[in-house]
Amino acid sequence: MSKDCGKHGGGGGGSAASRICGAIIAFIIIVLITIFLVWVILQPKKPRFILQDTTVFAFNLSQPNLLTSNFQVTIATRNPNSRIGIYYDRLHVYATYRNQQITLRTAIPPTYQGHKEDNVWSPFIYGNAVPVAPYNAVALGDEENHGLVELIIRADGRVRWKVGTIITGKYHLHARCHAYLNLADKSNGVLVGENAVKYTMANKCSVNV
Known part of the structure; x- marks a missing residue:
């Protein structure tokens, strides 16, 4: 017959089992309270992303609705926390137009960002003859003719937080940066370069973790 914390007889075995269960519950409660208090005291903040510039090497929309593009983007990141470090385990940067991905994903090497530390990444992102949805191709052609094209430079990945010697599990990170x-x-x-143009932006990005 199995035993649990709610059932115990008059013998010493039942009392011992209830004491063990009570100690385990108390330990779990103490751990949860400690984690909550540490989290509140440290007040963790999301990393900050800024799109500093975009260099355009190629941007050509051809028929039937095929886009060839080549960019180099410079993204600056800052860890605003004074007691928490950030591990970027996996991060991919790419460009979208009206929620459609138009370049391949470029991986950023895994890195650790210390307290109040800054990092700067300058990945190349490109796409060769990428099919574009017809309605997006029409809108993109109109924007090209008028001069101003709005893209979203995205950075998706996973991060971990480090507090002292404690490292948390992985959290999803999504950064969205407007590029005009x-x-x-x-x-x-x-x-x-002969055909390359660098556009300075310094646009703050929205970040969700």
Whole structure:
């Protein structure tokens, strides 16, 4: 016959089992309270992302609705926490247009970001003859003709938090950065090659963890 914390007889075995169950419950409660208090005291904050610039090497929409693009983006990140470190275990950067992915994903090497520390990443993202939905192709063609194209540079991955010697489990991270490219007037950027134009932005990104 099995025993649990709610059933015990008059013998010493039942009393011992209830004491053990009570001690386990008390230990779990103490651990949960400790974790909660540490979390409240430390007040963890999400990392901050800023899209500093975007260099356009190629951006060509051809028929039938095929987009070839090549960018280099510079993303600055900051850990605003004074007692919490951040492990970036996996992070991929890519571009989207109206919620459609238009480049391949480029992986950022795993890295650790210490307290109040900054990191700068400058990955290349590109797509060769990527099919674009017809309605998006029409909108993209109109924006190209008018000069200003709005893209979203995305960074998706997983992070872990480090408090002292304690490392948490993995959390999903999603960063969204607006990139406005005036492709019709290259004077809005800086020529950095025969056909490459660098656009300075310094746009704050939305971050969800």
